[in-house]
Amino acid sequence: MSSTQASDAPPASSAPTGPYRRMPLQPAGSVPVDFTSVGIAESLDTATRWPDHSHTVHELLWNDAGPSTLRAGPRTWTVTPTIGLWLPAGTVHSAEAPAGTAYRATYFSLEMAGEAARPLPTEPVSLRVTGLLRELLLRLGEESLNEHSRRLTETMVLDVLAPAPHQFLVHEPTAGLLQPIVAAVLADPSDVRSLGDWSRQLRVSERTITRAFRAETGLGFARWVGSVRVQRATTLLADGEPLEDIAEAMGYRSPSAFGAAFRKLTGTTPSSLRG
Structure with missing residues (x-):
């Protein structure tokens, strides 16, 4: 898509092509532009x-x-x-x-x-x-x-312009206590370990883990895991993967169970986010 083309447009069509593209750090309003x-x-x-x-x-x-x-x-x-x-x-x-x-x-x-x-x-x-x-x-x-x-x-x-009802993002917490959980879930969103399982493994209370998640992300453990699964599922949906495969990759027993969880977290159906 090309609107008013300007020689100083941000990463205009003259930007280098290739798998790794370096671009400048420009503070807001730091470079004059001649386009709206x-x-x-x-x-x-x-x-x-x-x-x-x-x-x-x-x-x-x-x-x-x-x-x-x-x-x-x-x-x-x-x-x-x-x-x-x-x-x-x-x-x-x-x-x-x-x-x-x-x-x-x-x-x-x-x-x-x-x-x-x-x-x-x-x-x-x-x-x-x-x-x-x-x-x-x-x-x-x-x-x-x-x-x-x-x-x-x-x-x-x-x-x-209006924000989506659900923000399709993952906020990755940095607290040391949570790193084993974060690493495991990001590596495999189908990880089925519960809050109780992690509590026993890390030898801290469930309340301690929940407080740590809420302090950094505003979400409890289950909602945070859900946000990771939604983001990964959304990526797979846009890539055209079958619902059965996505459900399995996200740790759900069936496409219907995946669909129900997806709707609960996002307010919309997986099929509505197909590209």
Whole structure:
């Protein structure tokens, strides 16, 4: 997707291609830009990683196909064709995507965002990519769009942005006590050990483990494990994996049990997040 093309657009189409892409750290507003919005689109032939960087402008990410992940500090978000991500200017982040992913990014100048009818998120936040939002973003890529229509479309995009009911992220706690749990669950989300099992293994009370999880993530043990499973499942859904395989990989006895747990945690069905 390509809007007003500018020579100083963030990672414009002149960005180097390849599996490892270094980009600069730019504080918010540190580099003048001559656009109100600009977009890029790319289909990846190889698995690609972007190490820590930041943009001088705001970024809205979403995919045409496949999943990708973005990490900022201890938090990792999933991006798919149905789940986008709003990334405020200056946010230091890294990203990675497997081969076959087709991603899009639209950048908004601070001035354009400042004209939004309501305050925009000041932290990264998952967005549902609705049909309306998708069409508006695609419209910004039309070369024939005149200046009046462009500004109207930009205003509408910013007006319809809304956080997803469930934030498709995993907050990875750093407390030493929790590291055996974190390592085990991240390595294998199907790990079925309960809070009681971990309490006995680590020789601390269940309340101690729960307090440690809540202090860093705002979630108890079970909800945190659920967030890991949702994120991994969402990635597999976007990649077209069968529900039976996803359910098994996430530690559920059947697709129906997986679907029920997924709905409880996200308020939506697994099939609604297919790319």
